[in-house]
Amino acid sequence: MVSRITSGAVHGIESFLVCVEVDVSGGLPGLELVGLLSSEVREAKERVRVALKNAGISLPPMRITVSLSPADLRKEGSAFDLPIAAGILESLGILKAGRMKETVIVGELGLDGRVKSVRGILPIVLEARKQGMRECVIPAGNEEEAQLVDGIRIRAVESLQDYIQYTKDGTFPGKKQNREKMLPERGEQKEIYDFAEMGGNARVRRAAEIAAAGFHHMLMLGPPGSGKTMAAKCIPGILPPLTREERLEMLAVYSVAGKWKEDGNGQGRRPFVAPHHTITPQALSGGGSVPRPGAVSLAHRGVLFLDEMTEFKRSTLDLLRQPLEEKKILITRSYGNYTYPADFMLVAAANPCPCGYYPDMKRCSCTENEVKRYMGRISGPVFDRIDLCVETKRLEYSELAGKEKREDSRIIRERVMQARKLQEKRFQGRNIWFNAQMGSGETEQFCALGERERKFVEHIFEALELSARGYQKTLKVARTIADLEASERIREEHLCEALSFRMDMRKDTKH
Amino acid sequence: MEKGTEYACWLHNIPGIGNKTIRKLVEYAGGEEAAYRLSQKEAQNILPPGKLSTFCKWQCEKEPAEVYENLINRKIQFVPWFSKQFPEKLREIPDSPYAVYLRGNGTIQGAGKVAVIGARSCSAYGARMAEFIGKELAEAGVVVVSGLARGIDGIGQRAAIKAGGCTVGVLGNGVDVYYPKENGRLYEECMEQGILLSEYAPGTAPKTWHFPARNRIISGLSDLVIVVEAREKSGTFITVDMALEQGREVVVVPGRFTDDLSRGCNRLIGQGAQIFTSMEEVLQYLPVCIKKQNEKGTDKEEKEENSNIEGREELEEKVYTLCDYYPRSLTEIYEELLRDERYRHIKMTQMLRAVVNLQIQGSIIEKGKNYYYRRN
Numbered sequence: 044m045v046s047r048i049t050s051g052a053v054h055g056i057e058s059f060l061v062c063v064e065v066d067v068s069g070g071l072p073g074l075e076l077v078g079l080l081s082s083e084v085r086e087a088k089e090r091v092r093v094a095l096k097n098a099g100i101s102l103p104p105m106r107i108t109v110s111l112s113p114a115d116l117r118k119e120g121s122a123f124d125l126p127i128a129a130g131i132l133e134s135l136g137i138l139k140a141g142r143m144k145e146t147v148i149v150g151e152l153g154l155d156g157r158v159k160s161v162r163g164i165l166p167i168v169l170e171a172r173k174q175g176m177r178e179c180v181i182p183a184g185n186e187e188e189a190q191l192v193d194g195i196r197i198r199a200v201e202s203l204q205d206y207i208q209y210t211k212d213g214t215f216p217g218k219k220q221n222r223e224k225m226l227p228e229r230g231e232q233k234e235i236y237d238f239a240e241m242g243g244n245a246r247v248r249r250a251a252e253i254a255a256a257g258f259h260h261m262l263m264l265g266p267p268g269s270g271k272t273m274a275a276k277c278i279p280g281i282l283p284p285l286t287r288e289e290r291l292e293m294l295a296v297y298s299v300a301g302k303w304k305e306d307g308n309g310q311g312r313r314p315f316v317a318p319h320h321t322i323t324p325q326a327l328s329g330g331g332s333v334p335r336p337g338a339v340s341l342a343h344r345g346v347l348f349l350d351e352m353t354e355f356k357r358s359t360l361d362l363l364r365q366p367l368e369e370k371k372i373l374i375t376r377s378y379g380n381y382t383y384p385a386d387f388m389l390v391a392a393a394n395p396c397p398c399g400y401y402p403d404m405k406r407c408s409c410t411e412n413e414v415k416r417y418m419g420r421i422s423g424p425v426f427d428r429i430d431l432c433v434e435t436k437r438l439e440y441s442e443l444a445g446k447e448k449r450e451d452s453r454i455i456r457e458r459v460m461q462a463r464k465l466q467e468k469r470f471q472g473r474n475i476w477f478n479a480q481m482g483s484g485e486t487e488q489f490c491a492l493g494e495r496e497r498k499f500v501e502h503i504f505e506a507l508e509l510s511a512r513g514y515q516k517t518l519k520v521a522r523t524i525a526d527l528e529a530s531e532r533i534r535e536e537h538l539c540e541a542l543s544f545r546m547d548m549r550k551d552t553k554h
Numbered sequence: 555m556e557k558g559t560e561y562a563c564w565l566h567n568i569p570g571i572g573n574k575t576i577r578k579l580v581e582y583a584g585g586e587e588a589a590y591r592l593s594q595k596e597a598q599n600i601l602p603p604g605k606l607s608t609f610c611k612w613q614c615e616k617e618p619a620e621v622y623e624n625l626i627n628r629k630i631q632f633v634p635w636f637s638k639q640f641p642e643k644l645r646e647i648p649d650s651p652y653a654v655y656l657r658g659n660g661t662i663q664g665a666g667k668v669a670v671i672g673a674r675s676c677s678a679y680g681a682r683m684a685e686f687i688g689k690e691l692a693e694a695g696v697v698v699v700s701g702l703a704r705g706i707d708g709i710g711q712r713a714a715i716k717a718g719g720c721t722v723g724v725l726g727n728g729v730d731v732y733y734p735k736e737n738g739r740l741y742e743e744c745m746e747q748g749i750l751l752s753e754y755a756p757g758t759a760p761k762t763w764h765f766p767a768r769n770r771i772i773s774g775l776s777d778l779v780i781v782v783e784a785r786e787k788s789g790t791f792i793t794v795d796m797a798l799e800q801g802r803e804v805v806v807v808p809g810r811f812t813d814d815l816s817r818g819c820n821r822l823i824g825q826g827a828q829i830f831t832s833m834e835e836v837l838q839y840l841p842v843c844i845k846k847q848n849e850k851g852t853d854k855e856e857k858e859e860n861s862n863i864e865g866r867e868e869l870e871e872k873v874y875t876l877c878d879y880y881p882r883s884l885t886e887i888y889e890e891l892l893r894d895e896r897y898r899h900i901k902m903t904q905m906l907r908a909v910v911n912l913q914i915q916g917s918i919i920e921k922g923k924n925y926y927y928r929r930n
Contacts, residue, residue: 405815
C-alpha cells in the first residue's frame with residue numbers, strides 16, 4: 044500500500060514542500076530510498092530502521108521503497124527522517140493512513156527515537172502556510188522558531204514515540220501543549236552597548252546618528268584606541284526596532300544558517316555581524332557546495348561591521364559590490380543558483396595609515412606614498428557606496444573619566460525614528476525607504492535647494508574640487524541631517540555639516 | 555674640449571669600475587689616453603681579474619669617440635675633474651668625483667649655491683619653510699642645490715623653479731633615470747631652468763649606497779647647507795656630517811621641542827649649528843650677495859596680510875587663529891574654541907560653516923580626514 048506524507052526542504056532561503064511516498068511490497072527484503080538524494084538523506088535509512096526498532100516496531104521482511112518528489116530537485120539535510128518513519132508506519136498499517144494529509148512533518152531521528160532539531164524550520168513553516176497546510180509537526184528544539192508564524196498549528200514532538208501517540212489519539216505524553224507564544228516585543232530592554240558609556244568623540248556619535256537615520260554606510264578613520272569598535276557596537280542600539288516583516292526575513296536567514304540558538308536572535312534585536320579581516324570570500328558571501336548564508340546575509344537588516352577595513356583582502360572586499368548595490372547576493376553552484384538577502388548597513392573602521400597616526404606627524408612614521416597606498420587597498424566601487432566618513436580622536440583621560448552627562452542610545456533612537464518616519468512619508472509608493480537609496484533623479488527632486496544654498500554649493504563645488512558623485516552624496520547626507528531636525532528645506536548649515544563628513548581622502552595628501 | 559676628455563669619458567663608462575680605480579689606472583699609465591691604450595699585461599698590475607676582463611672587453615668593443623658622441627647626442631654633458639667647467643668647490647672636497655654628468659639648460663658656474671635638505675616625510679610646517687626658502691633663494695639669484703627627492707628636497711627645488719630661479723638636482727642614479735618616478739615632472743622642470751647632475755654614468759639605476767655618496771656632492775657643491783626638518787635619526791645627518799667635513803656652513807631651521815620632525819634640527823643647533831632666523835642673514839654667508847628684491851619682498855608681505863583679513867567674519871578669524879601649521883583635528887579646534895569665553899555657546903554646526911568658508915577662501919587646507927592646517 045502506498046502512503047503519502049508531506050515534508051519540506053530548503054533551497055537557499057526559499058523552501059519547497061516534498062512529498063514522501065512509501066510503498067511496502069513483497070520481494071527481496073530491504074529499505075530503498077530514491078529521489079535525487081544527497082548522502083545525508085540516504086543515510087536516513089539506517090537511522091529510521093534503528094529508531095523504529097527502539098520504538099518497539101521492527102520492520103517486517105518485506106521490500107520498502109521510499110520516494111521523495113519532486114524527483115528532479117536535489118534534497119539535502121536530515122529533516123526527512125521523521126516523515127520517512129511516519130510514511131513507513133502508515134504503509135505498514137500501524138498508524139492510520141490519511142490522517143496527516145494536511146500536515147507538514149520534519150525532523151531528524153536519533154537512534155533511540157529522539158527527534159532532533161533541524162535547520163531551516165522557519166522558511167519551511169512559512170512555505171507550508173503559503174501552500175495552505177494546516178499543521179506542522181516539528182522537533183521540540185525548533186518550536187520557538189516555528190511559533191513565530193501565525194495561522195498554522197505547530198506540534199512540537201520530542202521523540203518518535205510522541206509522534207506515534209499524537210497520531211493515535213491527539214495527545215502528547217507528559218508535556219504541556221501549545222505553550223504561550225514567546226515573542227518578546229522589543230520594548231524597554233537595556234542595550235548592552237550604549238552610547239552613554241562611550242566617552243568623548245561627539246563627532247562619531249553624531250555621524251552614527253545621521254548614518255542610522257538615513258541608512259548611510261559609514262567609515263570611521265582614526266588611530267588605534269580611539270573608540271571605533273565601541274562606536275560601531277553601539278549602532279544597533281540606535282537603529283529603529285525591526286518590524287515584524289523584517290524580523291521574519293532576518294530570522295529566516297538565521298534559521299537556514301542553523302544559527303538560531305547561538306546568536307540568541309529570538310530577541311528581535313538588529314543583528315550585528317563583525318567578521319575578522321582574515322575572513323574568506325566564501326564565509327563573507329556564503330559558501331559550501333550547498334551554500335549557507337555568509338556574513339553579509341547574517342547582517343541582513345542589521346549592521347555589517349568591518350573593523351580594520353584596509354586589512355581585508357581586496358578580492359574579499361570586492362564581493363561587497365553586489366550586496367551593496369542590489370541588497371542581495373547571488374551564489375551559483377553546480378546544483379543551482381541560491382539567492383540570499385543582504386540588506387545591511389555597512390560600518391567600516393580603518394586606520395588612516397599603516398602606523399595609524401596620520402596626519403599627526405609627531406607620531407606618524409609613514410611616508411606619503413605609504414599613506415596613499417594604504418587607503419588604495421579599498422577598491423573604488425566599495426568606497427563610492429560609503430556616504431559618511433568621520434575622524435576619531437584618541438581620548439584624553441579626562442574624557443574617559445569625564446562626568447559630563449551624555450545622551451544614551453534611547454534618546455538618539457527617538458530622533459532616528461522621527462527622521463525615518465519623514466523618509467517613509469516622502470518615498471511612499473516608490474521602491475525606496477531611506478535617503479541613502481535615492482538615485483540621481485530622486486536626489487534632484489527631494490534635495491532641491493533654495494537660491495542662496497544653490498549659490499553656496501556652487502561655490503563649494505569649485506573650491507573643494509568635489510566630484511559629481513561626492514556632490515550627490517553630500518546632498519543626500521544633508522537631506523538626512525535636515526530630516527533629523529524635521530526641516531523641510533536643506534539649509535546652509537546642513538550642507539556644511541554634510542561636507543565635513545564627506546569622503547575624499549584620495550587626493551588630499553599632497554602639500 | 556680639454557685634451558683627454560673623450561678618453562676620460564670612455565674610462566668612466568666602463569661598468570663596474572669606479573672613481574678610485576680610474577684614478578689608479580690613470581696614474582699608473584700616466585694620462586687618460588695612455589690608460590686607454592694599456593695592454594692586458596700592464597693593466598693586470600692594477601686591476602683584479604674580474605675588472606680586468608671587463609676592461610679588456612670594453613677596449614675591444616667601444617671607441618672613446620663613439621662613447622663620447624653618444625652622450626653629446628643625448629644632450630648629456632660629460633665633465634671630468636680636469637675640465638674648466640668642473641665645479642671648483644667640488645674639486646676641493648675629499649673623495650672628489652672623477653667626473654660628473656650634466657643635463658639641462660641651466661648653468662652652475664658663478665652664482666652662490668645653497669643646499670636645502672630635510673626629511674622626506676615632512677610636516678606641513680616643514681613644507682612651508684622649504685617652499686619659503688626655495689623661493690627666497692631663487693629671487694636672490696642663488697642656485698638651490700638638492701636631491702630632487704620626496705619631501706623637503708623636492709618642495710624647495712620646486713619653489714625655486716616656480717620663482718624663476720636655477721636649481722641643481724644631484725642624483726644617485728644616471729641623469730636619464732627618473733627616481734622617484736612621481737617626481738618625473740620635477741625632473742623635466744629642473745632641466746628647463748636648472749641642471750641635473752650625477753657622478754654615475756647614464757643608465758645607472760638608483761642603489762641604496764649611491765645616496766650617501768650623492769649627499770657628499772650636494773654639500774660639496776654648495777657654499778652653505780640649510781637643514782629644514784630632520785628627525786632624531788635621519789639621512790640628512792649624513793649630508794650634515796659631510797658638509798662639516800668639507801668645511802661648509804650649516805644653517806638649521808628650528809622647530810618646537812615637541813615636534814619629532816624638528817628634534818634632529820634642534821640637536822644640531824645645540825651642537826653649535828647656525829639658527830635660521832632670516833633670509834638676509836643666510837645671504838651674508840654667500841660670497842657674492844645679490845639683494846635685489848628687498849623692497850619687493852616687503853611689498854608682498856603686506857599684500858598677504860591684507861588678504862588674510864579681507865572678507866573674514868569674526869568667527870572665521872577666530873577659527874583661523876586656532877589652526878596651525880601642523881594639522882589639527884576638528885574636535886581639537888572646537889574644544890579650544892569653546893574654552894574662549896566669547897565663543898562658549900557656539901555650536902559645532904556654526905563652526906563647521908566657518909571651516910567650510912575658510913576652505914573655500916583657501917586659508918586652511920584639509921589633510922587627512924578632518925584635520926586642518928593653515929595655508930599662510
